[in-house]
Amino acid sequence: MKTATSREESLDRVRLRSLMRREEERFAATHPKSKALFERARQSLLGGVPMNWMAKWAGAFPVFVAEARGARFTDVDGHEYVDLCLGDTGAMTGHSPEPALRAIADQAARGITFMLPTENAIWVGEELQRRFRLPYWQFCLTATDANRFSIRLAREVTQRKLVLVFNYCYHGTVDESFITLKDGAPAPRRGNIGPPVNPAVTTRVVEFNDVDALEKELASHEIACVLCEPAMTNVGIVHPDPGYHQALRSLTRKHGTLLIVDETHTICAGPGGFTREHELEPDFFVLGKPLASGLPAATYGFTQEVGERILQRIKVEDCDTGGIGGTLAGNALSLAAMRATLERVLTPAAFAHMVPLAERFTSGVEAAIAEFSVPWHVTRLGCRAEYLFTAERPRNGAQAAAAMDFELERFMHLYALNRGILLTPFHNMALMSPATTAADVDQHTRVFREAVAELLP
Ligand SMILES: Cc1ncc(COP(=O)(O)O)c(C=O)c1O
Numbered sequence: 001m002k003t004a005t006s007r008e009e010s011l012d013r014v015r016l017r018s019l020m021r022r023e024e025e026r027f028a029a030t031h032p033k034s035k036a037l038f039e040r041a042r043q044s045l046l047g048g049v050p051m052n053w054m055a056k057w058a059g060a061f062p063v064f065v066a067e068a069r070g071a072r073f074t075d076v077d078g079h080e081y082v083d084l085c086l087g088d089t090g091a092m093t094g095h096s097p098e099p100a101l102r103a104i105a106d107q108a109a110r111g112i113t114f115m116l117p118t119e120n121a122i123w124v125g126e127e128l129q130r131r132f133r134l135p136y137w138q139f140c141l142t143a144t145d146a147n148r149f150s151i152r153l154a155r156e157v158t159q160r161k162l163v164l165v166f167n168y169c170y171h172g173t174v175d176e177s178f179i180t181l182k183d184g185a186p187a188p189r190r191g192n193i194g195p196p197v198n199p200a201v202t203t204r205v206v207e208f209n210d211v212d213a214l215e216k217e218l219a220s221h222e223i224a225c226v227l228c229e230p231a232m233t234n235v236g237i238v239h240p241d242p243g244y245h246q247a248l249r250s251l252t253r254k255h256g257t258l259l260i261v262d263e264t265h266t267i268c269a270g271p272g273g274f275t276r277e278h279e280l281e282p283d284f285f286v287l288g289k290p291l292a293s294g295l296p297a298a299t300y301g302f303t304q305e306v307g308e309r310i311l312q313r314i315k316v317e318d319c320d321t322g323g324i325g326g327t328l329a330g331n332a333l334s335l336a337a338m339r340a341t342l343e344r345v346l347t348p349a350a351f352a353h354m355v356p357l358a359e360r361f362t363s364g365v366e367a368a369i370a371e372f373s374v375p376w377h378v379t380r381l382g383c384r385a386e387y388l389f390t391a392e393r394p395r396n397g398a399q400a401a402a403a404m405d406f407e408l409e410r411f412m413h414l415y416a417l418n419r420g421i422l423l424t425p426f427h428n429m430a431l432m433s434p435a436t437t438a439a440d441v442d443q444h445t446r447v448f449r450e451a452v453a454e455l456l457p
Contacts, residue, residue: 207396
């Protein structure tokens with residue numbers, strides 16, 4: 001595991017800070033309109049941003065977008081960017097893909113929300129069945145809600161209280177998930193805002209890939225569900241060890257715990273997500289973000305057995321209370337967009353284009369890492385790639401978190417932004433869309449190589 005000391009040894013911090021100052025000045029000088037809009041925004045939006053995470057972009061203010069199409073966007077100062085962030089997966093479809101645009105415009109002209117079903121809901125349910133091999137589906141507006149509703153249902157049908165998650169997971173703004181292991185003991189995650197209770201009351205947490213710790217917790221028979229990403233993607237990418245998913249599935253079955261697989265990011269693995277690529281058998285399957293080409297939409301599916309157990313416990317008279325639903329959930333507009341996205345955008349052919357681009361990205365970054373012998377590595381999951389500031393590939397969240405380097409990360413992001421490349425504001429993720437090209441990837445490789453070269457004395 002990389003430590004702060006070894007980080008200091010491998011990098012000249014004085015040089016890094018001086019380069020960062022240069023990049024900050026360049027950014028401010030070349031983005032006067034974004035800067036002016038940010039100053040104006042500070043008068044009406046807390047911190048000058050419409051949503052608190054947007055304060056995290058590298059640079060003194062975020063760039064304001066003028067328009068986007070496919071894998072590129074233009075800011076208000078007229079700069080064009082290759083978008084490798086793609087709305088942190090919300091726009092993995094590329095921005096405003098034509099089939100979704102047409103479906104959205106067509107449905108919007110014929111009604112947006114009714115609290116009544118449309119035939120598109122059935123089409124989407126049938127397609128989700130085919131792709132992910134679970135019989136029953138429900139819709140909501142965000143992946144966070146899909147996770148929250150799956151947890152509630154799991155608690156209800158198992159009549160157990162606790163949730164188990166993995167250290168350094170992220171599943172949206174789900175209260176139960178903001179827990180971490182501090183010196184081996186569960187503790188609230190740093191930055192957790194106004195938690196209703198200490199998450200140790202609701203949640204058990206273990207390291208990913210640690211079968212013994214998992215079994216020990218499950219053996220209490222108090223755990224309703226395990227909520228997991230099949231490969232971790234929110235602390236860099238952490239792949240499961242060979243055999244880990246088989247162990248997770250057989251142990252959850254043995255101890256009567258339901259398994260929720262959150263594929264909101266790992267849908268990047270292929271048209272059927274990680275679940276189909278690796279033949280997982282979850283009890284619940286969650287997907288949000290790109291499902292409707294960026295329009296708010298999410299879904300959760302479950303097994304026949306879970307479906308029957310839910311129906312036994314929920315009466316029609318009470319079905320509009322109890323913490324599952326949402327007035328706009330399953331609305332006609334998002335279902336039309338979901339249908340177009342599944343039918344015409346996130347197709348097997350699209351993945352056949354996107355995955356080789358992510359391979360190209362990783363080989364380009366790998367070559368630069370090798371050329372300059374920096375102790376970093378790059379990893380890939382389907383059409384998603386990510387570099388991390390440690391030579392060893394982490395096997396769990398704690399190891400991945402120890403390799404994070406906020407200062408260096410910000411420099412890499414701002415350096416890229418100043419040269420027309422947008423990475424996510426969180427860690428170093430790059431995502432390919434159906435509209436991304438080899439030239440886009442090569443532009444990133446050139447810029448990445450230049451940044452590494454500049455960092456070295
Ligand atoms: C794995 C995973 N699940 C769920 C979510 C929540 O998505 P949303 O913020 O759209 O609700 C995220 C967000 O980053 C995520 O990474």
